[in-house]
Amino acid sequence: MLNNSKPLSDIERIQTVVKMIPAGQVSTYGRIADYAGLLHKARYVSYALAQASHDSLPWHRVINSQGKIAIAKGNPSYFKQIELLRLEAIQVNHGRVNLKQYLWHPDAATLIFSLSF
DNA sequence: CTACTGACCTAAT
């Protein structure tokens, strides 16, 4: 056996992909789901992040497809996310990020490799 | 089992 570990769970696959997002770049819920092999399960990504929104993974680098912060304004995490993004030199205006500028374009082979464990 | 809820997405308006 080349690999005797059990397959990654959906949540583990999502977290693996999120960890691959480089500092200074962002991705979206839908894209993360696609990269993790979970087509059309964008909503599940938000659940997976909420489960582990500790320091363990860069949850702040995940925003919605419109480039906006997905958390409701007024929620402390909303401001926390903006703060974390700005620490990485990502500009946030009116709760919005320029996807053209900061969107992460992962390498397919690297993705497959990272998810194979 | 059904009903409701979301840190969602796309297309249409």
Add this chain to the structure above:
DNA sequence: GATTAGGCCAGTA
């Protein structure tokens, strides 16, 4: 830009 509608799907009550 903003809002709506329909689709999506796991979790929860």
